[in-house]
Amino acid sequence: xxxxxxxxxxxxxxxxxxxxxxxxxxxxxxxxxxxxxxxxxxxxxxxxxxxxxxxxxxxxxxxxxxxxxxxxxxxxxxxxxxxxxxxxxxxxxxxxxxxxxxxxxxxxxxxxxxxxxxxxxxxxxxxxxxxxxx
Amino acid sequence: xxxxxxxxxxxxxxxxxxxxxxxxxxxxxxxxxxxxxxxxxxxxxxxxxxxxxxxxxxxxxxxxxxxxxxxxxxxxxxxxxxxxxxxxxxxxxxxxxxxxxxxxxxxxxxxxxxxxxxxxxxxxxxxxxxxxxx
Amino acid sequence: xxxxxxxxxxxxxxxxxxxxxxxxxxxxxxxxxxxxxxxxxxxxxxxxxxxxxxxxxxxxxxxxxxxxxxxxxxxxxxxxxxxxxxxxxxxxxxxxxxxxxxxxxxxxxxxxxxxxxxxxxxxxxxxxxxxxxx
Amino acid sequence: xxxxxxxxxxxxxxxxxxxxxxxxxxxxxxxxxxxxxxxxxxxxxxxxxxxxxxxxxxxxxxxxxxxxxxxxxxxxxxxxxxxxxxxxxxxxxxxxxxxxxxxxxxxxxxxxxxxxxxxxxxxxxxxxxxxxxx
Numbered sequence: 001x002x003x004x005x006x007x008x009x010x011x012x013x014x015x016x017x018x019x020x021x022x023x024x025x026x027x028x029x030x031x032x033x034x035x036x037x038x039x040x041x042x043x044x045x046x047x048x049x050x051x052x053x054x055x056x057x058x059x060x061x062x063x064x065x066x067x068x069x070x071x072x073x074x075x076x077x078x079x080x081x082x083x084x085x086x087x088x089x090x091x092x093x094x095x096x097x098x099x100x101x102x103x104x105x106x107x108x109x110x111x112x113x114x115x116x117x118x119x120x121x122x123x124x125x126x127x128x129x130x131x132x133x134x
Numbered sequence: 135x136x137x138x139x140x141x142x143x144x145x146x147x148x149x150x151x152x153x154x155x156x157x158x159x160x161x162x163x164x165x166x167x168x169x170x171x172x173x174x175x176x177x178x179x180x181x182x183x184x185x186x187x188x189x190x191x192x193x194x195x196x197x198x199x200x201x202x203x204x205x206x207x208x209x210x211x212x213x214x215x216x217x218x219x220x221x222x223x224x225x226x227x228x229x230x231x232x233x234x235x236x237x238x239x240x241x242x243x244x245x246x247x248x249x250x251x252x253x254x255x256x257x258x259x260x261x262x263x264x265x266x267x268x
Numbered sequence: 269x270x271x272x273x274x275x276x277x278x279x280x281x282x283x284x285x286x287x288x289x290x291x292x293x294x295x296x297x298x299x300x301x302x303x304x305x306x307x308x309x310x311x312x313x314x315x316x317x318x319x320x321x322x323x324x325x326x327x328x329x330x331x332x333x334x335x336x337x338x339x340x341x342x343x344x345x346x347x348x349x350x351x352x353x354x355x356x357x358x359x360x361x362x363x364x365x366x367x368x369x370x371x372x373x374x375x376x377x378x379x380x381x382x383x384x385x386x387x388x389x390x391x392x393x394x395x396x397x398x399x400x401x402x
Numbered sequence: 403x404x405x406x407x408x409x410x411x412x413x414x415x416x417x418x419x420x421x422x423x424x425x426x427x428x429x430x431x432x433x434x435x436x437x438x439x440x441x442x443x444x445x446x447x448x449x450x451x452x453x454x455x456x457x458x459x460x461x462x463x464x465x466x467x468x469x470x471x472x473x474x475x476x477x478x479x480x481x482x483x484x485x486x487x488x489x490x491x492x493x494x495x496x497x498x499x500x501x502x503x504x505x506x507x508x509x510x511x512x513x514x515x516x517x518x519x520x521x522x523x524x525x526x527x528x529x530x531x532x533x534x535x536x
Contacts, residue, residue, distance in 0.1 A: 015178055020185075044149055050211055051154075051189035058184055077184055078508060079481050079530060081215040081349040083376050083394055085369040100380075100392050101353040105507055106480060106532065108351050110378070110392065112368075124368050124378065126351055126394060128481060128530070130508065212374060213347050213396060215483040217510050217528055219503040234526050235487040239373055240346060240398065242485050244512070244526065246502075258502050258512065260485055260528060262347060262396070264374065283446055288453075312417055318460055318479055319422075323453035345452055349483040 001026060002070040008063055011071055020055040021095060026067035033060045034116070035093040048088045048122075053113055054080060057125035060097035061109035065129060069102060074132040078106075082125045092116040100126075107131055135160060136204040142197055145205055154189040155229060160201035167194045168250070169227040182222045182256075187247055188214060191259035194231035195243035199263060203236060208266040212240075216259045226250040234260075241265055269294060270338040276331050279339055288323040289363060294335035301328045302384070303361040316356045316390075321381055322348060325393035328365035329377035333397060337370060342400040346374075350393045360384040368394075375399055403428060404472040410465055413473055422457040423497060428469035435462045436518075437495040450490045450524075455515055456482060459527035462499035463511035467531060471504060476534040480508075484527045494518040502528075509533055 003011065008031075009023045021033035033056060035041070041052040058077055065075060093113055101108045106128055113123040137145065142165075143157045155167035167190060169175070175186040192211055199209060227247055235242045240262055247257040271279065276299075277291045289301035301324060303309070309320040326345055333343060361381055369376045374396055381391040405413065410433075411425045423435035435458060437443070443454040460479055467477060495515055503510045508530055515525040 018174070018177070018183070040152075043152070049152070049189070050192055050214065051185040054188050054214070055183070055185035076221075077218055079215070079217050080184065080188070081213070081394065081483060083213050083368065083396065084211055085376060087210075100351065100389055108353060108392070121368055124376070124394065126349065126392065128351065215349060215528065217502065217530065219510060234485065234523055242487060242526070255502055258510070258528065260483065260526065262485065285446070286442075286444075286451070308420075311420070317420070317457070318482065319453040319457035322456050322482070323451070326452055344489075345486055347483070347485050348452065348456070349481070351481050352479055355478075 001067050003067050008066050011066060015073055020052065020059045023063055026063065029064065029068060029099045031060055031064035031067055031097045033063060033095045035095070037090055037092060042090065046090050048090070048093060050084060053093070053123045054082050054125065056093060056095045057082065057111040057113060057123070058127055060095040060111045061127050061129065064097040064099050064109055065102070065107050068099060072131060075129045078128050078130050080125060080127040082123060084123050086120060086122045088115050088122040105131055135201050137201050142200050145200060149207055154186065154193045157197055160197065163198065163202060163233045165194055165198035165201055165231045167197060167229045169229070171224055171226060176224065180224050182224070182227060184218060187227070187257045188216050188259065190227060190229045191216065191245040191247060191257070192261055194229040194245050195261050195263065198231040198233050198243055199236070199241050202233060206265060209263045212262050212264045214259060214261040216257060218257050220254060220256045222249050222256040239265055269335050271335050276334050279334060283341055288320065288327045291331055294331065297332065297336060297367045299328055299332035299335055299365045301331060301363045303363070305358055305360060310358065314358050316358070316361060318352060321361070321391045322350050322393065324361060324363045325350065325379040325381060325391070326395055328363040328379050329395050329397065332365040332367050332377055333370070333375050336367060340399060343397045346396045346398045348393060348395040350391060352391050354388060354390045356383050356390040373399055403469050405469050410468050413468060417475055422454065422461045425465055428465065431466065431470060431501045433462055433466035433469055433499045435465060435497045437497070439492055439494060444492065448492050450492070450495060452486060455495070455525045456484050456527065458495060458497045459484065459513040459515060459525070460529055462497040462513050463529050463531065466499040466501050466511055467504070467509050470501060474533060477531045480530050480532050482527060482529040484525060486525050488522060488524045490517050490524040507533055
């Protein structure tokens with residue numbers, strides 16, 4: 001790995017202090033984030049908002065890129081596609097990202113989000129990042 | 135129109151108080167929202183965050199549905215696809231939504247987001263809503 | 269399973285004779301199709317065309333629905349999102365579909381396509397089907 | 403324009419002989435293609451297949467890029483997102499593409515497909531192309 005959990009978390013804290021979730025694990029091609037759900041993430045009726053889940057998924061793929069490629073601060077999301085599958089209850093969310101491709105110019109990943117303790121995904125996201133020249 | 139600007143805004147304020155943007159206009163198949171950018175919408179480096187733009191786009195399509203179909207509180211987003219085109223500066227964003235389909239069970243819309251005063255879009259979003267039985 | 273490999277294949281042959289690929293396996297939530305690449309699937313330069321891969325992925329999710337839900341001829345694709353990851357060589361393609369959700373009105377699945385003998389995916393697809401009332 | 407209708411059509415005929423549709427018009431940021439529907443494009447029940455519409459949309463954005471950027475044979479589609487809105491009857495399809503961005507490395511476009519003579523779109527597609535260094 002190019003960066004471990006602590007160094008990825010430190011990088012996020014420095015560069016993206018308003019980020020979503022804490023890094024729980026990184027491994028070849030993968031990363032896991034946990035979001036402790038707070039009032040700012042909720043929608044009326046007691047469910048987690050769509051933008052919160054999309055922000056979490058976006059961050060999870062970015063963390064997988066950081067851990068596997070190194071500290072590329074200038075990577076930017078160019079496309080994000082989200083399918084919302086079930087209404088998440090107000091509990092911690094886990095986001096499991098997996099890189100599908102890391103090319104010279106683009107990285108693509110997918111993320112499955114589920115509620116801690118439930119097996120069924122609440123959302124599934126794919127996203128593309130444009131990578132700066134290395 | 136089933137609802138005008140004031141009644142859609144009142145509906146949003148009641149049901150989605152943490153929403154994104156203010157309703158500026160509604161018309162057959164379309165709606166326009168304005169987001170006054172604040173600290174909570176920013177990313178380091180002085181740009182609007184992706185989740186902010188996705189939340190704004192999602193709300194804009196919902197507003198177009200409300201104005202054209204009526205107050206369907208139980209409509210839920212099932213898919214959202216975003217293309218991020220340019221880095222938005224820290225200025226008001228305008229989101230122009232257009233409904234592509236309003237069926238019995240699904241509504242689909244597209245949104246173009248641009249910075250107030252610039253013609254070029256900073257993001258383009260399509261989204262699908264599942265509609266409750268009417 | 270509601271349908272096995274032979275009965276799903278017979279259903280496809282009857283209802284979608286111009287379909288993509290042969291059913292190799294079905295299991296809870298999953299299905300595998302194989303496409304024997306022919307001239308009609310190729311693009312100049314010796315690679316499989318995008319529409320061929322999208323058609324294969326679309327069929328693979330449909331097969332997973334048939335096998336797990338039963339013969340729903342009236343299911344229709346409402347959204348398909350494809351990420352093209354690598355240039356496939358002219359060899360058999362395998363499409364592995366997995367259902368992310370089977371609801372009352374919508375089913376969502378994801379598909380990973382890879383060349384027979386290669387581990388890396390050449391394309392990744394998610395798609396939504398609208399299901400008829402059962 | 404970098405290429406006119408005749409030169410774009412000649413380029414397609416040479417490089418993509420199995421392409422979808424004929425070029426009807428090109429203009430700044432836009433292109434229109436017409437598909438004369440034939441047996442190979444149909445699904446049982448008398449409707450145009452999804453892969454046909456996705457192939458047509460993909461080609462329409464490529465034509466808009468060619469007309470506006472010049473003959474970039476090595477451009478490749480990296481993402482395509484399709485929303486299927488209505489069941490198209492068996493009549494000519496028109497695809498209207500519009501470029502949302504032409505950057506140094508990526509081009510993004512959207513396409514609205516409708517049946518000749520009907521105003522309502524049958525499908526809406528966005529797609530991203532990776533451009534070779536120029």
